[in-house]
Amino acid sequence: MNVTKDFFMMLSQNRMLNGAAKRWGLKLGAQSVVAGTTVEEMVQSIRKLNAIGISATIDNLGEFVFDKNEALQAKTQILAVIEAIHEHELDAHISLKPTQLGLDVDYDFCLENLREIVSVAHQHSIFVNFDMEDHAHLQPSFDILEELHKDYDNIGTVIQAYFFRAEEDIQKYKNYRLRIVKGAYKEPENLAYQTKEDIDANYIKLIEYHLLNGAFTSIATHDHHVINHVKKFVKEHGIPNDKFEFQMLYGFRKDMQLQLTREGYNFCTYVPFGIDWYGYFMRRLAERPQNLNLIVKQTFNKKTNTMIGLGAGAFLLGRMTKKAKR
Numbered sequence: 143m144n145v146t147k148d149f150f151m152m153l154s155q156n157r158m159l160n161g162a163a164k165r166w167g168l169k170l171g172a173q174s175v176v177a178g179t180t181v182e183e184m185v186q187s188i189r190k191l192n193a194i195g196i197s198a199t200i201d202n203l204g205e206f207v208f209d210k211n212e213a214l215q216a217k218t219q220i221l222a223v224i225e226a227i228h229e230h231e232l233d234a235h236i237s238l239k240p241t242q243l244g245l246d247v248d249y250d251f252c253l254e255n256l257r258e259i260v261s262v263a264h265q266h267s268i269f270v271n272f273d274m275e276d277h278a279h280l281q282p283s284f285d286i287l288e289e290l291h292k293d294y295d296n297i298g299t300v301i302q303a304y305f306f307r308a309e310e311d312i313q314k315y316k317n318y319r320l321r322i323v324k325g326a327y328k329e330p331e332n333l334a335y336q337t338k339e340d341i342d343a344n345y346i347k348l349i350e351y352h353l354l355n356g357a358f359t360s361i362a363t364h365d366h367h368v369i370n371h372v373k374k375f376v377k378e379h380g381i382p383n384d385k386f387e388f389q390m391l392y393g394f395r396k397d398m399q400l401q402l403t404r405e406g407y408n409f410c411t412y413v414p415f416g417i418d419w420y421g422y423f424m425r426r427l428a429e430r431p432q433n434l435n436l437i438v439k440q441t442f443n444k445k446t447n448t449m450i451g452l453g454a455g456a457f458l459l460g461r462m463t464k465k466a467k468r
């Protein structure tokens with residue numbers, strides 16, 4: 143892992159900066175990759191996508207919640223999003239993170255929060271996707287999914303290709319609708335592939351497996367090499383378009399999102415919104431530091447400088463302390 147990636151990953155987990163960012167609002171360049179802070183703004187963004195044939199998966203931003211009230215608040219907000227999808231007849235479903243609903247507070251509390259969300263979504267025939275987070279939350283998230291799947295079929299999850307266990311997981315959950323990704327968190331060497339070559343190779347293998355053997359597949363990537371490979375693969379194997387879709391994040395590679403839709407593929411944009419945008423935004427910068435140019439160019443201001451400056455200070459201090467200890 144390189145220093146730039148480490149740096150933005152460290153920023154993504156900084157609670158002080160996260161809190162400050164909530165107070166500042168969407169002013170640090172994040173507005174090009176986050177679809178507003180309110181339900182109304184999000185609905186407007188999705189209407190525009192739906193009008194050009196793109197569906198959406200909506201993420202009411204929030205993660206690593208350690209407080210019961212905050213988790214309950216998140217549940218209320220997600221229920222409001224479900225109502226908005228229903229009321230405005232949006233072509234959209236829900237993406238959520240189990241830690242947002244209290245996985246770090248208490249397993250059963252989180253399970254019941256998720257049950258309520260999935261049940262209300264089920265009444266409106268709306269699909270709910272459990273985003274996958276870091277390794278510490280992987281198994282409990284799968285456990286909750288399995289528990290709820292006994293009663294509801296409108297749920298699915300994500301397989302992260304960097305994990306060694308991903309191949310076993312995809313076989314186990316082949317009857318679930320799955321989103322397959324490379325993986326966004328910094329994971330240890332004993333659990334996950336570390337090089338781009340290894341992750342990419344496993345990614346292709348998992349996509350091919352689920353396309354051939356599994357339920358609906360969402361291929362979530364901005365990588366045109368992977369997308370081109372999938373296009374060829376589905377053609378060669380006669381896999382119909384209604385068995386899979388491509389997904390990308392809101393604000394990224396917009397031309398390609400449109401192009402794939404025009405070519406007749408199902409396309410779904412991951413639409414994050416809300417005030418808790420900071421961790422999400424920093425992970426996008428960690429994945430591709432060039433995004434910093436794209437995102438912050440027009441909006442680079444004093445606050446961005448302060449935030450990144452503060453983070454850089456903390457990061458360097460951390461590295462120096464580590465070196466001194468060695």
Ligand SMILES: Cc1cc2nc3c(=O)[nH]c(=O)nc-3n(C[C@H](O)[C@H](O)[C@H](O)COP(=O)(O)OP(=O)(O)OC[C@H]3O[C@@H](n4cnc5c(N)ncnc54)[C@H](O)[C@@H]3O)c2cc1C
Nearest residue numbers: 273274300323324325326362363364365366389390391412
């Ligand atoms: C819809 C969606 C949902 C996701 N959900 C999760 C989740 O639940 N859990 C999780 O851990 N991760 C999730 N991720 C993140 C994912 O794991 C990766 O970290 C992220 O997508 C970066 O990898 P990549 O496959 O897009 O390509 P990368 O490996 O980042 O890029 C490969 C190549 O693609 C090209 N490229 C990439 N981005 C751009 C760009 N913006 N402009 C131009 N060229 C570009 C470049 O040539 C680059 O070298 C999600 C991603 C998406 C798109």
